[in-house]
Amino acid sequence: MSTSTIESHMATVPHQSASQRLRRKMVPMRLSYSWFGTRKSLSREQKSQAASAFGAEGKFLCAGKKLIDTNDPSFRAVTSIRGQATTYFHGISLAYPEAGVRLVREDDVARVNTRLAAYRQDLSDAVHQLEMQYDTLRDAARERLGSLFDEKDYPNHLAGLFQMTWDHPNIEPPNYLRQLDPELYEQECLRVQARFDEAVQLAEAGFMQELSDLVAHLSERLSGESDGRPKIFRDSAVTNLSEFFERFRRLNIQSNGELDALVDRAKQVVQGVEPQTLRDHADVRRQISDQLAEVTSSLDQLLIDRPRRNILRRPK
Structure with missing residues (x-):
């Protein structure tokens, strides 16, 4: 199954939780x-x-x-x-x-x-x-x-x-347990599901932190001078973000609409911007820096709110 087919399928199964989609479509x-x-x-x-x-x-x-x-x-x-x-x-x-x-x-x-x-x-x-x-x-x-x-x-x-x-380790409950001890099998199913719930939270936290670090680094490089001298601006400050966007597209499990929107916003800010343009044009640097500041502010708020959101989403 192609990547686009999987992404389309994941997006059109609203009744499934992100952890269930993760469990169905990922291999340990x-x-x-x-x-x-x-x-x-x-x-x-x-x-x-x-x-x-x-x-x-x-x-x-x-x-x-x-x-x-x-x-x-x-x-x-x-x-x-x-x-x-x-x-x-x-x-x-x-x-x-x-x-x-x-x-x-x-x-x-x-x-x-x-x-x-x-x-x-x-x-x-x-x-x-x-x-x-x-x-x-x-x-x-x-x-x-x-x-x-x-x-x-x-x-x-x-x-x-x-x-x-x-x-490829087996992380699913063994089938023989279903007949041997149905109650224990059910407990194991719940345990594995809880681990996939945690995997969703780990994925969100990892993407949030990586995006925050990359945006902060680029913003710092665009901020002006250091010790009276222009800060060194390497291509990687931009290309690393582009690589993150591609990885997020492939691995995103669509568990957090706010995070999806922020990634899209950050992508729009730097899309089509060449590193050399940022070196040569101060006005472009200021414009990109201002837009990234808005992304950073929203990311900070999302990181602050995340523990509360996890508590609210955690099943009883």
Whole structure:
């Protein structure tokens, strides 16, 4: 089913709550990592030795050692891919109130799987490059750690020590429970529904805060001079907002009409405005800044009112 078809369907089912639509149209997904630990606590004897230099007791000292230089370009390349994959996954999904689980649109699942597979291959390639520098990094650690260096802290190879996996956990009540214990099954259904209600609130809060931060940043860049010098205005101050509007369009569950209206208002303010135009024309900067101030005021009020709205909307 295409994105436009899903959005049209969601908009034409008024009797369904936002959490029910979310439950029907989103797929749970979990992205996980297993990672080689680069720090290790000192042994009891080593802590006592370190503490003696300060006249302290070892059991009251927390100390550790860094096994390899994590600022080395080959190691940073590995951690960079992890950051990219996590950022992508969070950008195309919604939070779910269960550790590590997020919600992905049904029609995005195949695309997400393909993209994560590409990141996993990039990670494998980067780990291979790190492996080529591993002996050098270990020798450098031997020199820097001195007597704290322990050969047993270092595996012979790094293959398999940096892993990225993902799965689709089942968050629905098991069907067998319906026959085994109908009352417990009903309780589980209510529990899961409550979690999707919370997921709706998490989505609203996340979108509100992100829009508020992006608008505040752009407004601050447009506000004039800093320390007597014009503030640096980068294209990202505008392009980040455009990316937010697209993500909101894809992931919006139409649970909050006020938020929808504010996003539309902010989009109208910056639509068609080029970053270079804002740099070159002070009058355009002032106009955009004034309009964004109105959006900010409404957003602030919405953020203040949100706890009360959640209480009023929460089912008995």
